[in-house]
């Protein structure tokens with residue numbers, strides 16, 4: 001449609017928006033004044049045209065007062081006398097407007113833009129008097145630049161202006177809305193009716209409101225015209241209209257009746273009676289309107305509401321067909337809803353209107369101005385460039401105006417030329433005001449519902465994705481859920497390889513059993529093609545048999561056994577991992593909203609799959625890093641542990657070899673002991689390494705036997721204390737400890753290791769506590785010391801291979817970081833656990849658990865009984 005690129009409404013849904021729009025307009029005007037180049041994005045075309053006219057006429061943008069057209073009171077009197085007809089005709093209408101509109105002034109001007117009358121809000125009148133917005137002031141475009149009444153006279157249409165859309169400096173704080181008043185017979189402009197106030201008071205509905213009031217003035221003029229004048233033939237003009245009461249040939253029966261009422265009353269000369277009849281008529285209209293408004297507000301379904309608006313307008317105007325047209329976000333006609341009395345005529349009517357509205361000025365006039373448009377004869381109308389659409393000869397277009405601007409229009413039409421009356425237009429204009437609100441409510445309700453559905457669907461999916469440990473491994477489950485929540489039948493997930501060249505079918509759901517799954521086979525070739533298109537464009541596509549014209553975004557897409565389909569990218573940011581397809585088995589009305597929702601699902605799933613990939617590669621990197629750390633810890637621990645005994649052995653051996661004679665036999669013995677001790681260290685290190693590699697390989701074999709814990713512990717401690725002189729181990733064993741079935745040597749190794757660590761890391765004068773408790777399932781052993789303790793963050797790490805606390809490395813305490821890792825291996829093979837805790841009062845407690853066996857070892861008495869039992873049958 002026309003002007004798609006222009007922001008044609010003044011967006012003023014809230015006071016903040018008014019401010020914002022006013023600021024934008026100010027910037028646009030300044031840009032225009034400096035560069036002379038139209039600031040197209042924020043300036044309405046009609047404003048630009050007016051600015052250009054003002055600039056060509058050299059109107060000063062700095063003007064702070066409009067010039068006065070008269071300088072003398074006599075001249076004013078003359079002026080008013082010359083416009084008596086207009087003043088008398090406008091009197092009632094202006095009074096009504098000023099009663100109704102708060103804060104505004106109501107203004108009447110003549111055809112030259114010279115003000116005749118200013119009534120309304122006193123404060124505003126005083127403010128306006130300062131810029132000579134008073135009777136006698138010249139507000140033509142040439143004198144006062146772009147202003148609603150001057151511009152309305154120049155371009156002949158309704159004009160509403162806000163703030164800086166006014167060309168001159170002095171009236172930038174105003175909003176004004178003006179409609180030309182035309183001669184009822186000749187169509188020539190006689191003057192304007194205008195409402196002006198502070199720019200905060202701008203209200204879009206005023207455009208159609210003022211247009212209707214101007215029509216009423218025209219009607220009054222017609223009433224006041226001498227009968228001789230009325231006999232003259234009217235010259236039909238463009239969209240502007242006269243309200244002549246002349247009866248066109250095609251007038252309907254009811255119109256005729258109304259006409260007769262009016263004319264008979266007039267012919268009787270009984271003005272009072274005519275007035276009464278008119279009032280009655282108005283009351284009836286008002287009652288009818290109340291019923292109509294209830295009918296159109298009854299539903300929040302957009303289609304229902306549009307149907308009701310069209311139907312009720314048809315009833316009100318006694319027509320057989322009416323349409324409601326809504327604008328989209330970029331001001332194009334987004335929907336055309338037609339109603340015809342006979343359903344069969346709908347398609348033809350729809351087609352006729354589409355032809356009629358294609359590229360015609362009517363639509364942009366409504367969009368830009370919110371002006372009702374009345375065309376008595378389409379064949380002579382200059383604003384219908386598409387020419388005569390078959391079957392439509394006269395039109396009435398009523399803007400649907402909400403707070404955020406013109407959202408569309410109601411289009412009433414007749415198949416014959418018809419002279420629309422003011423009485424036709426006014427009730428239907430009121431209806432349009434209510435209809436706009438009802439449509440807007442229904443629209444918002446639909447958007448809200450779509451939004452709720454979207455949130456619910458995405459929530460359901462994210463819940464599923466969060467419960468699956470690895471959704472990539474469960475694509476079938478995910479796909480099934482998506483198909484279910486979208487209420488469709490078939491789903492397919494196609495993933496592309498690393499080079500993004502080949503697509504493979506990663507999951508499918510609901511496909512008929514006979515369907516081929518080979519993407520290159522003929523049946524799925526079109527899907528393969530569409531999927532590749534999506535990989536390159538990143539755009540979602542849809543084929544929908546029912547809504548094909550409206551919603552199809554790609555050529556035919558055939559999935560065996562299915563009808564309508566949507567295919568969307570599985571995308572994460574700019575990366576497309578594959579495509580997702582949903583299809584229905586029967587024809588379904590897929591909408592662009594469905595496609596948008598499905599696209600969001602594709603993004604959500606794509607993002608999840610990417611996150612998983614990232615997490616996996618992060619885990620792999622972490623594992624590699626850990627392995628690397630272990631390796632370096634191994635190298636540093638082993639090299640030190642191997643080097644120091646080897647160096648000691650080497651030094652001792654060299655000393656014995658080269659200086660044997662110099663050494664006393666005692667020294668020689670000492671050196672030999674040293675060699676033996678260091679060799680022992682090496683031996684134990686190698687043993688530990690071997691143990692560790694056996695544990696890691698799962699090859700540590702255990703030699704199980706029953707142990708009696710108190711005895712076992714007593715023996716181990718005795719040996720330990722013997723070898724570690726000065727070391728005290730206090731025991732605290734629970735009573736009736738059960739027998740344990742373990743590898744005694746390995747468990748002793750664990751105890752030994754923990755006791756050695758306790759003595760190594762705790763101060764030498766402190767004792768070590770060994771405590772044993774038991775439960776029904778396990779035996780718990782704890783070895784507590786008063787050493788420095790283990791920091792919380794290291795309590796798990798010290799069980800890793802070669803892990804040693806930094807503080808001990810710094811203090812050069814000997815150790816390899818293998819002991820605890822081996823302990824853990826041994827305990828785990830026994831089915832137990834090992835860990836370390838902080839000890840109350842300082843130090844650490846190393847604990848391990850060992851499971852109890854269900855059976856206890858048989859004692860001798862039992863064995864004897866069993867033997868007796870075994871031999872008794874034969875012994876009898």
Ligand code: ADP
Nearest residue numbers: 757761787798804805808815816817818819820
């Ligand atoms: P090593 O003692 O040979 O270094 P371990 O595997 O037995 O190796 O112990 C690992 C690390 O745990 C030790 O280097 C030490 O830093 C810390 N550690 C072990 N036991 C104790 C303890 N009882 N008190 C304080 N720190 C300890």
